[in-house]
Amino acid sequence: MGGSIAGLFAARVLSDRARKVVIVEPDDTSAQAQSRSGVPQDQQVHTLLPAGRRWIERWLPGVSQEAQDRGASLVGPDKQFVGYDDIRQAPDGVDHQFLAVGRPLLETLVRDRVTALPHVSVLRAQATGLRYGDGAVTGVRFAEAATDDQGTRTEGVLAADFVVDAMGRSSKLSHWLGQDGYDQPRLERLAAPVNYATALFERPAKFPELEVATVLQLFTPQYPSGGVSVAAATAIEGQQWLVMLMGYGDNRPGRTIDEFRAKCATLPPNFSEITSGDVTRDVVTYHQAESRRRHFTEAGRLPARLVSMGDAVASFNPVYGQGMSSAALHASCLASYLDSGADLDEVATEFLRLQQVVVDAAWAVSAGGDAARIYAENGTEVPEEMRQQRRAMEQITGAALIDAEVSGAFNKVSYMLRHPSTLFDPALLAKAAAAAEGATAT
Ligand SMILES: Cc1cc2nc3c(=O)[nH]c(=O)nc-3n(C[C@H](O)[C@H](O)[C@H](O)COP(=O)(O)OP(=O)(O)OC[C@H]3O[C@@H](n4cnc5c(N)ncnc54)[C@H](O)[C@@H]3O)c2cc1C
Known part of the structure; x- marks a missing residue:
């Protein structure tokens, strides 16, 4: 359910493991590289972090080249400026490549490749609910997007052995689950x-x-x-x-x-x-x-054969550029889960556990900064643990301007290639503190 970036990545992963994959998406996606109403954010800048590009290239080899053939740029460190005010961050010596591309074109390139796979198809319809049997999801209720001559919409149920919710941050899945007698995952909101x-x-x-x-x-x-x-x-x-x-x-x-x-x-x-x-x-x-996240791991009663991915699970402060790469990492969790031999008639607990690691990591990076900003703006006292974390982060970001090693560690976390806990390595923190002291002394 949902044929944007998360839905397309899910379809790509499922295509290796299912006889038939149907993407249910109401928008007309036949136009190439056009903005569309189901993704109202698609005219804004969308940075594909190195983690996301790595997964895209693994699943759809050559997409970056195709993007370049269509005029996008693959940009190495020599042509990037990443800095704070006018101070450029210290080069970390790693050849991080960013794909500079408009979001509609990127989505088109991914969609063309995924829907060209032999058993992947698109049903142009809006998912309107789920069908269940024996505690598992057995189908998706839908209303076709197009109407007939009388203005009537065809409604139906698409039978399914496994369903992925990729309907974005406004996904109605929680609402449906509540209506259908299951637990609604707790919704966490951060201004x-x-x-x-x-x-x-x-x-x-x-x-x-x-x-x-x-x-x-x-x-x-x-x-x-x-x-x-x-x-x-x-x-x-x-x-x-x-x-x-x-x-x-x-x-x-x-x-x-x-x-x-x-x-x-x-x-x-x-x-x-x-x-x-x-x-x-x-x-x-x-x-x-x-920012929003839905805590599926806390829900006691969920149906089997159902998972949620992408913004439907966690939608972050967009300036950190985590959304599409998170969706790719969720899809990689899905691949691991399906390959683990897990019993699909049980709730997808192992998937939820894997996905939580990814969501927690991304949330720690983006929400950590926002929570500290809220305290600062409100003039309220920052809790001790957060104060220490922010101080460490400030030292790291400061040192990243002058020290290549700290810059490298910081980049790996910002680009979602490493877990944020790696930044709290005592040796790295000592280096950051020393670099900051040296900078102050000079
Ligand atoms: C301003 C802004 C800037 C951003 N910048 C970046 C960035 O720099 N880098 C980055 O990685 N991410 C960025 N993001 C996040 C990024 O847009 C999303 O993470 C990304 O689009 C993946 O989202 P998704 O596929 O989960 O959901 P979406 O892209 O929101 O797509 C949801 C899909 O579900 C479909 N849908 C909705 N309801 C139904 C239904 N009932 N039935 C069937 N289908 C349905 C919609 O039509 C749509 O296709 C930004 C977001 C915003 C708001």
Whole structure:
């Protein structure tokens, strides 16, 4: 249920293990690389972290090359600027490659490859509920998206041995489970009021030294740069810069091109130049009030033969760029679970356990920062444990600007290649503290 990134990854994994895979998706996805209503965030910048790219290449080898053939860029460290204010993070000596591509094109490339697999098909319909038998899900109730001449929608039940909920952060699965006598997973919400504004600009060939991904994070509490906390510019297909500005709370990065450019003029190091080209798509804004996760592991009574993946389980503060890579890691959990020989007539506990490790790790990175910000903004006292963690993180991010080893450890966690607990290794913390002290002394 759901044919976006998480649903497509699930279908890819299931295609190796099932006779028939049906993706139930209401949107018409036949148009190539077009924005669509089921994914309202798809006009905003979408960074595919190295963890996500690794999985995509494993399951769909050559997708990065196909993206490049369509004008996207695969950008190595020499053409990236990742920094805090105008200070560039220390290079870690690892060839991290970012695929700079518009989200609709990336989704199209993944969809074309997945739906070309011999036993994968798409049912253009909205999932409306589940059918059960003997404590397990046995089918998906649906209403076809298209209507007949009389305006009637065909409804039906699609029989299924295994069902994946990939309906995104507004998934109705919990509601259905509650209605059908099962437990509703607890919904955890964390205020993270992000305001995005993204526009596209012509990218003349005058930036050869910065082919892609300028990511700039302004963590100064007083938001001096016109309220912009994060700014990113990505050289995507069509010789364009996809430029995103993000502000928290009441800080809105602007709705018009003039406002947008005015904010960019305050940003180091070269956002002014980047946004000086002709506008190829006007500013599109997006607001998200909170991060959310659903605690399936805590639910006592769930049906068998059902799992949830992607944003339907956890949808994070998007500036950390974790969503698509999380979906890929959930799909990898699904592959491990199905290959473990688990009894499918039992609740997918082992899958939930694996997935929780992934969700906890991503949540620790993004929600940790947001929780500390909320305490700071409210002027309330930060709990001791969190205070220590934030202090350690501040030392690590500070040291990452000057020390290659700390920068490498930090990147591996930010890019979802390593668990965040690796950052709390005492030797690394000592190195970070020493680097920070050295920087202060000089
Ligand atoms: C502003 C913003 C910026 C982001 N930036 C990044 C980024 O830089 N990097 C990154 O990795 N992630 C980013 N994300 C997150 C990313 O968009 C998602 O994690 C990603 O799309 C995977 O989500 P998904 O497939 O679980 O759900 P979605 O992409 O939300 O898709 C849900 C799908 O379910 C379908 N659906 C809904 N209801 C039904 C139904 N009843 N029946 C059948 N189908 C249904 C919808 O049509 C849609 O296709 C960002 C998100 C936002 C909001």
